[in-house]
Amino acid sequence: MALQSFIEVKPDSHFSIHNLPYGVFKPQPDSSPRPGVAIGDYVLDLSEIAKAGLFNGPILKDSDCFLQPNLNKLLALGKPAWKDARATLQRLLSSTEATLRDNANLRQKALVPMGKVEMILPIAIGDYTDFFSSMHHAKNCGTIFRGPQNPVPPNWFHLPIAYHGRASSIVISGTDIIRPRGQGPPSGNSPPPFGPSQKLDFELEMAAVVGPGNELGKPIDVNQAADHIFGVVLMNDWSARDIQAWEYVPLGPFLGKSFGTTISPWIVTLDALEPFACDAPKQDPQPLPYLAEKISKNYDISLEVQIKPAGQQDSCVVTRSNFKHLYWTLTQQLAHHTINGCNLRPGDLLGTGTISGPEPDSLGCLLELTWNGTKQLSLNGTTRKFLEDGDEVIFTGFCKGNGYCVGFGTCSGKILPSAP
Structure with missing residues (x-):
């Protein structure tokens, strides 16, 4: 079965479950910046997913990389951590996984309409x-x-x-x-x-x-x-x-x-x-x-x-x-x-x-x-x-x-x- 999300994603959307690109956003003008991934017309707040303990792989479970105002700490962790994060997010957003799909309270906190957020530079660029x-x-x-x-x-x-x-x-x-x-x-x-x-x-x-x-x-x-x-x-x-x-x-x-x-x-x-x-x-x-x-x-x-x-x-x-x-x-x-x-x-x-x-x-x-x-x-x-x-x-x-x-x-x- 092809990978599908429980979130409706239009076929021409740039942000399918096959993508899950990373960015940093503010859900409200006075909010602190936090990492997210794009899925359809929503941004998934990775700080909420982390606080819920859903990144439980060996590298990410003790990391605070998703509680940062940029992605640099995640970047420094390297490819094993990136693969772990991607696999976790694809599983949580898939149509067959109940953890996020059936948790109305977490969905309300973690899924923010893309039209309401302010996107900022996702990384601190040294050079x-x-x-x-x-x-x-x-x-x-x-x-x-x-x-x-x-x-x-x-x-x-x-x-x-x-x-x-x-x-x-x-x-x-x-x-x-x-x-x-x-x-x-x-x-x-x-x-x-x-x-x-x-x-x-x-x-x-x-x-x-x-x-x-x-x-x-x-x-x-x-x-x-x-x-x-x-x-x-x-x-x-x-x-x-x-x-x-x-x-x-x-x-x-x-x-x-x-x-x-x-x-x-x-x-x-x-x-x-x-x-x-x-x-x-x-x-x-x-x-x-x-x-x-x-x-x-x-x-x-x-x-x-x-x-x-x-x-x-x-x-x-x-x-x-x-x-x-x-x-x-x-x-x-x-x-x-x-x-x-x-x-x-x-x-x-x-x-x-x-x-x-x-x-x-x-x-x-x-x-x-x-x-x-x-x-x-x-x-x-x-x-x-x-x-x-x-x-x-x-x-x-x-x-x-x-x-x-x-x-x-x-x-x-x-x-x-x-x-x-």
């Missing part, structure tokens, strides 16, 4: 790294900025390139983004212009949430790296392309990126994604031994970007891409991050970089979709080259199973005018 792992994106960006002769630098095919981002400006979905100000490229002999960014962009990304880290000086083996990844979120790494273009040589992104990065509130675990694993693209040349995986896999996650133009009620789909297009896998990214001895910690975030596909409608940012503003993008009777004040950008992502979905919900943000 944030952003990779550059999509070959299609790398080729397009290289062609735009350097021409078609050698668009991708030789090192890109040998290692997952990345930069260290700004953890303090990572915000939860629904948070407004203030248009950044900064310097842009000068014209001729004029000084560089200063003011609000004129080339504000989105970047369609996902990000891995690190579980147990590693000691300083002790790299993580690429074939064990999956044990150090708790799950994945949607991520919009907003970009000010004009600020970025002027500053990024020679040290890379800085103010063009650090003004805001938005993540979705729900972390979908690797266990939930496992049924949708697929082969990663063939890598040529063969990566060095420390990046050579016994099994190299991505996940078949359909991704979509919509823009709701300022003053309009309806949004318009501008991108349909897929996580499976990534050239460098999550596990290669994590292993490479630690190969020099760098220590990762629970709650660290590793962004994939923009996920572009091979088709014109699968490009993951406006830089590519408008070819750096040389083309207009049509949106519900209006046009855009880059984002304008009042525009809202909405990401969604999901995997389609047999009669159910494993999804991420939405990752959204609206652009507000530059601060005076």
Whole structure:
């Protein structure tokens, strides 16, 4: 018999019993934050489940990880604890288990309508790294900025390139983004212009949430790296392309990126994604031994970007891409991050970089979709080259199973005018 919940879950809901993504929420504005999982149109309050003594496995029964204001303590416990929690929650929410289903008092306390809660950042993010792992994106960006002769630098095919981002400006979905100000490229002999960014962009990304880290000086083996990844979120790494273009040589992104990065509130675990694993693209040349995986896999996650133009009620789909297009896998990214001895910690975030596909409608940012503003993008009777004040950008992502979905919900943000 297929796994079913006693809670009614619509077939197109992102939050089936096969998913059970983790987040942190407040049931009331004055409530303390607590961990939860999404199931249908409800959030299951894990603090109530823990206080009822229903996490009784050997690792979790004496742990207070579900009584914390974030998920970091759960992340640190590692894969055995995650598997124990998932098995317990799937059993408690199944249609054949009476423990929660037939306990009206516990159901009333533990199941909160999703429309009534406030979602907050689910993890305390100590460090944030952003990779550059999509070959299609790398080729397009290289062609735009350097021409078609050698668009991708030789090192890109040998290692997952990345930069260290700004953890303090990572915000939860629904948070407004203030248009950044900064310097842009000068014209001729004029000084560089200063003011609000004129080339504000989105970047369609996902990000891995690190579980147990590693000691300083002790790299993580690429074939064990999956044990150090708790799950994945949607991520919009907003970009000010004009600020970025002027500053990024020679040290890379800085103010063009650090003004805001938005993540979705729900972390979908690797266990939930496992049924949708697929082969990663063939890598040529063969990566060095420390990046050579016994099994190299991505996940078949359909991704979509919509823009709701300022003053309009309806949004318009501008991108349909897929996580499976990534050239460098999550596990290669994590292993490479630690190969020099760098220590990762629970709650660290590793962004994939923009996920572009091979088709014109699968490009993951406006830089590519408008070819750096040389083309207009049509949106519900209006046009855009880059984002304008009042525009809202909405990401969604999901995997389609047999009669159910494993999804991420939405990752959204609206652009507000530059601060005076």
